[in-house]
Amino acid sequence: MKTFTFDAQVTAALFDATGAVFALGDGAVVFESGERAEAHDGAVLCACVHPSGDGIITGGDDGKVVWSRRGESVVLATAKGQWIDAIDAAPETGLVAFAFGRTLSVIDPADTHFRRDFSHERTVSGVAFDPKGRRIAASTYGGAALWFARIAQQQPTMLKWAGSHTGVAWSPDGAFVVTTMQDNQLHGWRMKDQRNMRMGGYPGKIRxxxxxxxxxxxVTPGAQGVVLWPFEGSQGPMGREATEIGYDEASLVNLVAARPSHGRVAAGLNDGRVWVADPAGQGLDRVRADKGAPIVALTFDADARRLAWADEDGQAGIADL
Incomplete structure (x- = not known):
C-alpha cells in the first residue's frame, strides 16, 4: 500500500484514467505520481473526474471551477464571490454541472461559449447527472429539482419532500432518484410516478x-455497519428492509465506496479504519486496521481493484485489492 501525508485535509480522493488524485483543503491537487497543481486560491470544496477521464475538475471557495491534469490547471468557469459547493460530470455527454448558492450551472469543457444557469428558491447542496448525462438532479431544501442539461428556458420537475436535502444520486438505470437528508435519513422517488420512498432508521449522518x-x-454509511438497500425490480426498496454488513458497535461508518458494475463494498470508519467486503459481508479485508482520525475520503477505481482513502489528519493511502 502506498501512503501519503498531506499538510492540509483531503477534500476528495478520486481515480482518473491513470491513477489516484487527491484534492486538498489548501487548494492543491496532488497526483499519485507526486505531481502537484495549485488549482485554487483557497480550499477545494468539491471534485469529480473530468468527463474524458483525464484529470479532475474541482470547485473552490474562490468561486472557480478548475480542470487539473498532470502539469496543467485550467479555469473552466467562475462564480464571482461565491463558493462552488457541489460538482458532477457526465462522460456520456461531456458536460459538467456545478452549484453555487441558489444556482445550478452547466458547462461544456469542449465549448467555451456554452453555459446554462438555473435558479432555485433555496441553496443547492448537491448535483448529479442521470445515467445518460442529459438531465441533472439538484438537491435543495424541500426536495430535488430535475433539469434538462442543455435547455436554456425551462421549468424544472420538482420532487418534493419536506426537509433539508444535502446530496443526490440517480440509480444506474435512471429509474430512481435518492437524496441524503440533514436529519439522518434518505429519501427517494420512483421516476415513473414520483412515488415517495422513506428510508430512515440511521443513528448517524449519511455523508x-x-x-x-x-x-x-x-450502499450507505451512517450506521455501525454498511447499510445495503435492495433496488432490484420496479419497486426498488419499497416494502423491503435494508441489511447491514460489517457491524461494529464500537464505531460508525463515515463513508462508503462502491461501483455500479462491481460487487465490492468499502467502508471508512469514524475511528480511521478501512475495510472492503462483498455485499454478503464475506471476505472482509482490513485495508487499514490501525485506528486514527475519521475517514473523510474514500473511492474505488473503475474496476474496484484499487482503493484510495484519506483521514481527517491528512494521512492517505492507496491499496491494491
Whole structure:
C-alpha cells in the first residue's frame, strides 16, 4: 500500500484514467505520481473526474471551477464571490454541472461559449447527472429539482419532500432518484410516478451513497455497519428492509465506496479504519486496521481493484485489492 501525508485535509480522493488524485483543503491537487497543481486560491470544496477521464475538475471557495491534469490547471468557469459547493460530470455527454448558492450551472469543457444557469428558491447542496448525462438532479431544501442539461428556458420537475436535502444520486438505470437528508435519513422517488420512498432508521449522518452490483444495491454509511438497500425490480426498496454488513458497535461508518458494475463494498470508519467486503459481508479485508482520525475520503477505481482513502489528519493511502 502506498501512503501519503498531506499538510492540509483531503477534500476528495478520486481515480482518473491513470491513477489516484487527491484534492486538498489548501487548494492543491496532488497526483499519485507526486505531481502537484495549485488549482485554487483557497480550499477545494468539491471534485469529480473530468468527463474524458483525464484529470479532475474541482470547485473552490474562490468561486472557480478548475480542470487539473498532470502539469496543467485550467479555469473552466467562475462564480464571482461565491463558493462552488457541489460538482458532477457526465462522460456520456461531456458536460459538467456545478452549484453555487441558489444556482445550478452547466458547462461544456469542449465549448467555451456554452453555459446554462438555473435558479432555485433555496441553496443547492448537491448535483448529479442521470445515467445518460442529459438531465441533472439538484438537491435543495424541500426536495430535488430535475433539469434538462442543455435547455436554456425551462421549468424544472420538482420532487418534493419536506426537509433539508444535502446530496443526490440517480440509480444506474435512471429509474430512481435518492437524496441524503440533514436529519439522518434518505429519501427517494420512483421516476415513473414520483412515488415517495422513506428510508430512515440511521443513528448517524449519511455523508454519501453509492450503487453496487449492477445497481441492485444502494450502499450507505451512517450506521455501525454498511447499510445495503435492495433496488432490484420496479419497486426498488419499497416494502423491503435494508441489511447491514460489517457491524461494529464500537464505531460508525463515515463513508462508503462502491461501483455500479462491481460487487465490492468499502467502508471508512469514524475511528480511521478501512475495510472492503462483498455485499454478503464475506471476505472482509482490513485495508487499514490501525485506528486514527475519521475517514473523510474514500473511492474505488473503475474496476474496484484499487482503493484510495484519506483521514481527517491528512494521512492517505492507496491499496491494491
Amino acid at each position: 454519501n451513497l453509492a450503487f453496487a452490483a449492477n445497481g441492485r444495491l444502494l
